[in-house]
Amino acid sequence: MMHEPQTLVPATETKMTARDVKVFYGDKQAIKGVSIDVDMDNVTAFIGPSGCGKSTFLRTLNRMNDTVASARVEGTITLDGENIYAPTMDVVQLRARVGMVFQKPNPFPKSIYENIAYGPRIHGLAHGKADLDVIVEKSLRRAGLWDEVKDRLQDSGTALSGGQQQRLCIGRAIAVEPEVILMDEPCSALDPIATAKIEELIHELRGRYAIVIVTHNMQQAARVSQRTAFFHLGELVEYGVTSDIFTNPRQERTKDYITGRYG
Amino acid sequence: MAEHTIKAFDEEIDKLRGLIAEMGGRAEAAIENAMLALQRQDKNLAAQVVADDKRIDAIEAEVEKLVIQVIALRAPMANDLRDVIAALKIVGVVERIGDYAKNIAKRVPLIAANQRTLEPVSLLPSMGQVAAEMVHDALNAFAARDADLALAVIERDTVVDDFYNSVFRSLVTYMVENPKTISECAHLLFVAKNIERIGDHATNVAEMVYYAATGQMAPERERGGTQPLED
Numbered sequence: 001m002m003h004e005p006q007t008l009v010p011a012t013e014t015k016m017t018a019r020d021v022k023v024f025y026g027d028k029q030a031i032k033g034v035s036i037d038v039d040m041d042n043v044t045a046f047i048g049p050s051g052c053g054k055s056t057f058l059r060t061l062n063r064m065n066d067t068v069a070s071a072r073v074e075g076t077i078t079l080d081g082e083n084i085y086a087p088t089m090d091v092v093q094l095r096a097r098v099g100m101v102f103q104k105p106n107p108f109p110k111s112i113y114e115n116i117a118y119g120p121r122i123h124g125l126a127h128g129k130a131d132l133d134v135i136v137e138k139s140l141r142r143a144g145l146w147d148e149v150k151d152r153l154q155d156s157g158t159a160l161s162g163g164q165q166q167r168l169c170i171g172r173a174i175a176v177e178p179e180v181i182l183m184d185e186p187c188s189a190l191d192p193i194a195t196a197k198i199e200e201l202i203h204e205l206r207g208r209y210a211i212v213i214v215t216h217n218m219q220q221a222a223r224v225s226q227r228t229a230f231f232h233l234g235e236l237v238e239y240g241v242t243s244d245i246f247t248n249p250r251q252e253r254t255k256d257y258i259t260g261r262y263g
Numbered sequence: 264m265a266e267h268t269i270k271a272f273d274e275e276i277d278k279l280r281g282l283i284a285e286m287g288g289r290a291e292a293a294i295e296n297a298m299l300a301l302q303r304q305d306k307n308l309a310a311q312v313v314a315d316d317k318r319i320d321a322i323e324a325e326v327e328k329l330v331i332q333v334i335a336l337r338a339p340m341a342n343d344l345r346d347v348i349a350a351l352k353i354v355g356v357v358e359r360i361g362d363y364a365k366n367i368a369k370r371v372p373l374i375a376a377n378q379r380t381l382e383p384v385s386l387l388p389s390m391g392q393v394a395a396e397m398v399h400d401a402l403n404a405f406a407a408r409d410a411d412l413a414l415a416v417i418e419r420d421t422v423v424d425d426f427y428n429s430v431f432r433s434l435v436t437y438m439v440e441n442p443k444t445i446s447e448c449a450h451l452l453f454v455a456k457n458i459e460r461i462g463d464h465a466t467n468v469a470e471m472v473y474y475a476a477t478g479q480m481a482p483e484r485e486r487g488g489t490q491p492l493e494d
Contacts (some may be wrong), residue, residue, distance in 0.1 A: 219338060246340050248478030258340040260272065261265040 008226040008241050011039030015180055015210035016061060016098075021075035023056055023065065030056045032234040033075070038180070038210050043202060045225035045242065046214045049262060052231040054214050058182050061212065062098035063091055079180070096123055099173030103185040105165030107157030107172070112149050115157040115168055116140060119176040135175055143171030144201045163194025170201060174209075181205065183213040187220065199224050218258055222246050230254045272337050279329055279350050280406060283357075286322040287402030289315065290357050291395050293364035294461060298391035300371045301454065302384075312368035319361035326354040342475070349475035353405065356464045356471075360398060363457040363464075370450045381444060382437065387454060390426035393419065394458045397465035401472060410476040416469035417481060423462030430455040 016038040023031035031053045038044050038061075046054040056065065063084060065071040077084050084094055096119070107115050116136045117126075126132040136153070140146040145167040149160070157168050166186055173181055183202075187195040202211060202224045215221050221228055222242060229239040230253070238245065238254045249255045256262050267273045293312050300309035330351045333339060339347050397416050404412035431452065438448045473481040 218340065247344060249341050255341050256265055259343045260267045260269060260337075260340075262268065 008243075009041045011037075011041050013040045014038070015040050015079065017076075017078045017081075018057075018060070019076045021057065021060060021073065021077060023053070023060060023074075024070075024072045025068070026070040030234055031060070034231075034236045036229060036236060036239055038212055040210045041207055042226035043206050043211045043213065043224055044227045044229065045221035046212065046229050046231060047216075047218060047221050047257075048231035048237075049257065050216075053234040054229075054231040055184055057231065058184055058212060058214050061180070061182055062095050062100055063089075064095075064100065066091065096176040097178055098180040098182060099176065099178035101166070101169050101173055101181065101183045101186045103188050105162055105169050105189065107160070107165050107168050109156065109158055111154045112140075112157050112160070112168060113153040115172050116175045119172060123176050125176065139171040139175040140168075142174050142205065143167045144197060144204070145171055161194070163190050163197060166190060166194070166198060167201065170198070170205075174205075178209060180210040180212070183211065185214055185216060188216065195220070218246075230257060232257070269337070272333075272339075272343075275329065275333050275337070276343065276346065279326060279333070279347065282322050282326050282329070283350055283353060284402065284406055286319055286326070286354060286357050287398060287405075289319050289322070290360045290364065291399045291402075293319070293361055293368075294391055294395040294398065294458075297364045297367040297371075298388055298395075300368055301374065302388055304371065304374070306372050309368040309371035313365050316361050316365040319358060323354045323358040326350060342478075345475040345478060349405070349471040352471050353402075353468050356467050357398075357402075360461050360464050363461050367454050367457050370454060374447050374450050381447060381451065382433070384451060386426060386430050386433070387451070387458070390423060390430065390455065390458050393422050393426065394461040394465065397423070397462055398468070401465045401468040404469060405472045405475070408472075408476045410473050413469040413472040413476065414481070417466050417473075420462050420466040423459055427455050427459040 014037045018034055018036045021031055021034045022029060034053075034057055036044075046058060048054045059065045060073055060077060061084075065073060073085060079094070079097065083089070084098075108118060110118070113136055116139050117132045120126045120132065120135045126135055137146060137150075140149060145164060148164060149155075149168075157165065160168060166189075170181070170186075187198050190198065199220065202213065205211060213221070213224060215224075225242045227239065228242045228245040230237045230245065230249075230251070232253050238249060238251045240250070245254065246258060249258060267276075293315060296308055296312045296315075299305065300312060330347050333347050337343075397419055400412055401416045403409070404416065434448045434452050434455070438445050470481040473479070
């Protein structure tokens with residue numbers, strides 16, 4: 001399903017729901033009771049100054065904080081109504097359903113083909129080489145990378161340019177057929193052209209996956225998202241329609257931040 | 264309001280607001296002087312109003328340049344964005360207000376050519392004063408980001424419209440009774456119409472000020488209209 005860029009559409013399906021989520025690193029509370037809904041039809045951007053908790057909160061959405069020994073999460077986060085912190089939740093399966101793209105492109109030190117094929121193979125999504133070939137092509141096409149790499153699928157993924165590597169990582173996330181894609185500053189290491197390609201890709205992926213993007217670049221949040229959440233000191237200060245947040249924010253703290261008056 | 268982390272941004276916004284304050288002051292003076300020139304049949308003062316309009320035009324060009332620069336270099340957001348967009352629109356409107364004042368001034372020698380005092384002229388100074396005050400208050404509201412003052416300006420537009428309707432009726436009556444005065448009365452009709460348009464433009468400025476200050480469009484007002492054209 002394609003939408004006009006920038007236009008908020010009524011959410012038909014709430015994909016993830018967070019209620020009163022608190023995150024602690026040891027004694028320090030990093031997230032102070034955040035409640036938010038993420039839907040399938042609109043891209044959600046998390047903005048806020050460094051240390052505001054936006055990345056920490058993003059990581060609670062696919063339990064990446066489990067890997068941090070001192071981290072503790074309270075509150076409820078659901079995916080299709082199912083509590084992702086329930087003891088019965090298979091975390092490996094969860095991270096296939098809620099994929100993640102990181103700040104620095106991190107392709108496996110394997111071939112371009114293997115970067116995409118690895119996930120579907122271990123998740124048992126493909127039966128044989130022919131299946132995998134189809135998945136690899138489809139994923140690379142969706143990631144907007146196919147035409148650039150189709151003749152050198154056996155080259156190393158790390159040999160690609162930074163922007164291509166990041167699209168490879170997005171293709172890798174897409175390959176396991178996720179429902180949600182989390183992006184943690186996916187363009188901060190890329191030049192403006194590579195950034196524009198990723199942003200265009202986000203537009204194309206919108207509606208097919210629920211997308212949440214953390215960004216320091218407010219223009220980027222304005223460009224790619226239809227909903228924006230502003231975090232400050234571990235609180236969700238304001239969550240609203242992106243065009244409203246950037247033209248007429250309700251909260252003084254949001255206004256000071258986005259107009260460059262912060263601090 | 265807190266300062267921007269980038270100081271040059273604040274300086275540009277301050278400069279923008281300073282230019283608009285100056286432009287508003289000059290437009291207000293142009294209206295008052297044009298009306299004074301009309302009352303006193305003072306051709307020199309009228310010529311001065313025409314000459315001074317050049318500075319108003321120059322400020323418009325300067326503000327346009329600065330707004331483009333701010334948008335390109337600072338990517339203003341939220342209230343800053345509303346401020347610069349309002350500034351851009353306001354200078355376009357105030358420039359028009361200056362043109363109306365200039366147009367009134369240009370008619371002074373034509374009306375002054377005939378030394379008779381026309382009775383309907385007596386209403387025009389008060390009408391001009393209300394319009395000048397509206398311009399003054401609309402620009403003050405911009406300087407103070409005062410939405411209430413902007414609303415008060417919007418409401419006052421009907422006063423100018425009522426004045427216009429009265430002047431129109433008395434001029435028509437006067438022309439019927441004194442056909443020899445038709446040429447002068449026609450000029451005075453344009454003067455009244457110009458003042459009426461100034462009131463409309465001041466109202467437009469106030470609507471932009473309201474938007475810049477609140478982020479909301481100004482509430483729809485009752486449009487009294489100018490009856491003579493609607494008959």
